[in-house]
Amino acid sequence: MHAKVVVVGSLNMDLVARAQRLPRAGETLAGESFFTVPGGKGANQAVAVARLGGSVAMVGNVGDDAYGQQLRQALEVEGIDCQAVGVCPGVSSGVALITVDAASQNCIVIIPGGNALLTPESVQRFDALLQVAEVIICQLEVPTETVAWTLARGRELGKQVILNPAPATGPLPAEWFAHIDYLTPNESEAEALTGEPVNDLESARRAGERLLQLGAGKVIVTLGAQGALFVSRDGSQHFPAPQVQPLDTTAAGDTFIGGFAAALVQGKGEGEAIVFGQRAAALSVTRAGAQPSIPYLAELTP
Numbered sequence: 001m002h003a004k005v006v007v008v009g010s011l012n013m014d015l016v017a018r019a020q021r022l023p024r025a026g027e028t029l030a031g032e033s034f035f036t037v038p039g040g041k042g043a044n045q046a047v048a049v050a051r052l053g054g055s056v057a058m059v060g061n062v063g064d065d066a067y068g069q070q071l072r073q074a075l076e077v078e079g080i081d082c083q084a085v086g087v088c089p090g091v092s093s094g095v096a097l098i099t100v101d102a103a104s105q106n107c108i109v110i111i112p113g114g115n116a117l118l119t120p121e122s123v124q125r126f127d128a129l130l131q132v133a134e135v136i137i138c139q140l141e142v143p144t145e146t147v148a149w150t151l152a153r154g155r156e157l158g159k160q161v162i163l164n165p166a167p168a169t170g171p172l173p174a175e176w177f178a179h180i181d182y183l184t185p186n187e188s189e190a191e192a193l194t195g196e197p198v199n200d201l202e203s204a205r206r207a208g209e210r211l212l213q214l215g216a217g218k219v220i221v222t223l224g225a226q227g228a229l230f231v232s233r234d235g236s237q238h239f240p241a242p243q244v245q246p247l248d249t250t251a252a253g254d255t256f257i258g259g260f261a262a263a264l265v266q267g268k269g270e271g272e273a274i275v276f277g278q279r280a281a282a283l284s285v286t287r288a289g290a291q292p293s294i295p296y297l298a299e300l301t302p
């Protein structure tokens with residue numbers, strides 16, 4: 001079966017430490033627990049699509065190490081098409097060093113490993129996947145030129161193109177905007193993209209409108225417990241978040257995007273797709289880790 005969603009992005013092994021609080025610079029802090037789980041924004045989003053009812057192919061790279069094998073296996077067991085997950089000889093797999101505190105806040109350091117070697121040519125080799133897909137999703141944990149190529153190719157093929165601008169360190173290249181149907185920053189990413197603080201609905205609306213002016217098709221600013229703000233040329237709409245007791249917010253954004261895309265390819269409208277993504281993300285934050293926290297469709301069916 002042809003995958004309706006293609007994710008071009010990162011695979012990381014997440015090395016997660018839980019501690020009462022995040023360490024300060026120069027401090028050695030005793031933590032409470034440690035676990036290793038598959039993650040990476042790209043792979044997490046692919047897993048979310050698969051678990052939430054969409055067919056999906058992953059385009060990415062791992063290193064030729066044990067983590068690489070585990071990362072690939074984690075996708076295969078979800079039924080994700082991994083023909084385009086390459087193995088880079090002599091290179092380590094991407095890893096993310098994550099600390100989560102008692103308030104479920106996290107901080108993450110990423111070492112890209114094989115993700116850094118995902119070239120435009122390595123995506124182009126699997127152009128057949130892009131040609132048959134309906135939705136193409138990118139994030140920013142693989143090289144910029146690869147994201148640029150994929151967005152442009154997605155637009156050329158007339159696909160629905162989603163860019164999750166994470167992690168964001170500054171404005172996006174101007175020429176990208178015309179290729180993006182849905183741009184999905186969180187508060188800090190919206191701030192990095194626009195240069196203006198984003199911390200409430202009003203500032204999120206201003207950021208969304210600025211990103212529309214720059215040429216994005218539609219913008220969904222995710223605001224954690226404050227929900228999501230959908231901003232289009234027809235106006236903006238707030239979607240409040242389901243209230244839950246968070247344990248670990250890692251991959252909540254990835255779960256939202258995967259759920260949103262899975263709903264779109266099942267023929268749902270944007271509003272319904274946003275609510276579905278939010279319900280999935282809300283459940284994910286009540287569980288620890290990246291991929292283990294992502295729910296299955298059956299868990300969301302009332």
Ligand code: RIB
Nearest residue numbers: 012039040041096251290
């Ligand atoms: O979005 C969460 C992800 O960010 C983690 O799984 C980690 O790998 C980093 O990429």
